[in-house]
């Protein structure tokens with residue numbers, strides 16, 4: 664019975680990593696990328712998202728609760744759960760550990776990012792271009808964000824591979840190879856979108 668429950672929680676953890684968390688992360692980075700087209704474009708896009716109907720309920724059920732569940736079980740998996748790995752080759756086993764390390768880096772990054780953006784906005788700061796510009800013109804924070812964004816995007820892209828394999832969507836060696844290339848492409852494209860935005864906020868280009 665306990666095994667069944669653990670299996671169910673692990674499946675839920677895996678699913679939430681892609682839907683809704685992964686989808687949310689990609690749309691969040693795409694919306695932020697409007698900064699590249701100028702201050703006004705970013706402010707319009709950010710305000711559109713912020714003024715969606717039922718925004719607080721959406722945030723709680725589509726973002727905060729799924730991330731909280733995924734993060735808590737993720738920390739448990741990293742530090743406590745027994746893992747029977749080593750069924751794959753050298754690179755896959757190595758990526759398995761990087762998945763865990765990036766999970767922890769992403770946790771620290773998200774906690775700080777939510778504190779200095781969403782919590783500050785709730786306390787009265789205005790949600791606009793200058794909020795992120797103020798944060799990212801500090802070189803330490805710029806590099807903290809670069810590492811945090813790369814870590815989150817890697818964790819998502821590599822996790823997507825694990826998701827497609829563990830849910831039986833990519834079973835044959837050939838389909839796993841295709842999924843490997845596809846997830847590398849996801850990593851490169853989404854990283855570019857995220858880093859391009861950070862450079863705009865920090866250097867105005």
Ligand code: HEM
Nearest residue numbers: 677680681685688734737738740766770819822823825826
């Ligand atoms: C907040 C801190 C986070 C922690 C501590 C964490 C931890 C983990 C761990 C340990 C795994 C591996 C599970 C396993 O192999 O059984 C994992 C898988 C995954 N995570 Fe995260 N994660 C975090 C955030 C995120 C975020 C923000 C995303 C999406 C952008 C995400 C997406 C995924 C995906 C797609 C998987 C693969 C699921 C699978 O293997 O089927 N995670 N996470």
